[in-house]
Amino acid sequence: MPRTPINALKATASQPQRNSLDRADDRDRLPGSVVVNLRETLLLWYGHFGRDLPWRQSRDPYAIWVSEIMLQQTQVKTVIPYYERWLTLFPTLSALAIAEQQQVLKAWEGLGYYARARNLHRAAQDIMLRHQGVFPASPADVMQLPGIGRTTAGGILSAAFDQPMAILDGNVKRVLTRLVALPVPPKRAIADLWQLSEALLDRQQPRDFNQAIMDLGATVCMPHQPLCSSCPWNGHCEAYNQGIQAELPMAETRAPLPHKSIGVAVIWNDQGQILIDRRRQEGLLGGLWEFPGGKVEPGETVEACIQREIREELGIEITVGDHLIVVDHAYSHFRVTLNVHHCRHVSGEPQAIECDEVRWVTLTDIDQYPFPKANVQIIEALRHGETSTDHH
DNA sequence: TACTCGTGGTT
DNA sequence: TAACCAAGAGT
Structure with a gap:
């Protein structure tokens, strides 16, 4: 498949040696003198307008790593x-490594994309075992750690060790897309954008350069209504010169979000405890706790769904009682409506059939367990019901 | 390659 | 208000 020709992306600043056959393209490239000017003006701007962020005070690769993972999406x-709280809970890499996963997920609760927390935890243990507890300084070693891809590796190594590693996060993508007036959605030109990020990187000051270009994207070259009159790069920005900065980056096509209706059970026993289960490690909300339930089948009532799902997933019999709350929630690629009912345990010992673990807990103890956002709303509804009326 | 994976802010 | 987007990575 032919690559879309984007001549301006063929930046040459990092390849001063070229043969004469390349010369025909020179007018379409970013000349070395332009690259030098872009670096100088960006770093000067950064000195005046760069953000003061907590993790920039640190050179500790562990702290910087934590920030980079949290900042993904x-x-x-x-x-x-979350960053401040994390460093008080797990101040060092070894403190994180020896923590229980449940503690780790609890500290991440509400941030989303929970694989980031599981991978961070696992990577800390990897570093203890394979790198003697010292965060690795080589790109290959860093990229082997779970949860660290090319952008995060570049972010950590440039910020912690001032290594000349390029990055290509959402900010940089948007800035570069406008700089060269990229005529396709960024996903179609990832390799070219990486090449441009590499070519522009100031190898004398990679830490400041990477932080600067991200700040430019976050505070000037914003997704909507970019502040081009305040931009140190407006003289060389192709989108600005063409007046099309508001049209870029070109939008990716996106499918509409499907919707699921879910029946959810708050199952009480005679001791006033509630039954919760821990989701399997892989997949959506892996490792988090939840109130059991499942998808309402076509033509099925919510009550029948709950009774069926609890029998299938936990192997117990319940009666379905009063409606508690409806929770609408949007995930990345679908939406759900949780139809939550109070239920009563009738018979059978709960079994972890489609989950990793089940447990009876009190409304007091439940705070120790990490829950997804939609389930936290259910817990809050239980609390309010308890303080006002209380008849269960 | 295309899909999966959360939540909050913003328009 | 529904849609878009945010310091992406794993599969």
């Missing part, structure tokens, strides 16, 4: 309180 404003 997650806004800075959301990350900051």
Whole structure:
């Protein structure tokens, strides 16, 4: 398949040696002098307008690693309180490695993409065993750790050790897409964008350069209404010159989100305890606890669904009682409606048939367990019901 | 390659 | 308000 020709992406600054056959393309490339100017103006801008973020005070690769993982697909404003709390709970790599997964997931609760937390935990244990507890400094070793891809490796190694490693996160993608007026959605030109990021990187100051280009994307070259008049790169920005900065990056096509209706059980026993289960490690919300339930089949009532699902998943008989709450929630690629009912345990010992573990807990103890957001809403509904009326 | 994987902010 | 998007990686 022919690659879309994007001549401006053929930056040459890092390849000063070229033969004469390449010369015909020179007018379409970013000349070395332009690259030098882009670096200088960006770093000057960064000195005035760069953000002061908690993890930038540190050179500890562990702390920087934690920040990089939390920042994947997650806004800075959301990350900051989680980051601060994490470093008090797990101040060192070895502290994280010896922690229980449940503690780790509890500290991550609400951040989403929970594989990040499971991988962070697992990688900490890998480093204890295979790297004597010292965070590796070689790109190959870093990229072998679970949860660390090329961008995160570059982010860590440049920030912690000032290594000349390029990055290509959402900010950089958007900035570069506009800089060269990329005529296709960024996903179609990942290799070219990486090449451009490599070519632009200031190898004398890779840490500052990477932080600077991310700040530019976050505070000036924003997704909507970019502040081009304040941009140190507007003189060389192809999108700005063409007046099409608001049209870029080109949108990716996206399928509409399917919807599922779910029956959920809050099962009480005679001791006033509630039955919860721990989801399997792999897949959605892996390792987190939840109230058991399942998908409402076509033509099935919510009550019948709950009774059936509990029999299939836990091997027990229940009666389905009062409706508690409806929770609408959107995940990345589908939406759910949780129809939650109070239920009463009738017979049978709960078995972990389609989950990793089941447990009876009190409303007091339940805080120790990590739950997905939609289930936290259920717990809050239980609390309110308990303090106001209380008849279960 | 295309799909999976959370949640909150913003428009 | 529904849709888009955010310091991406694993499979």
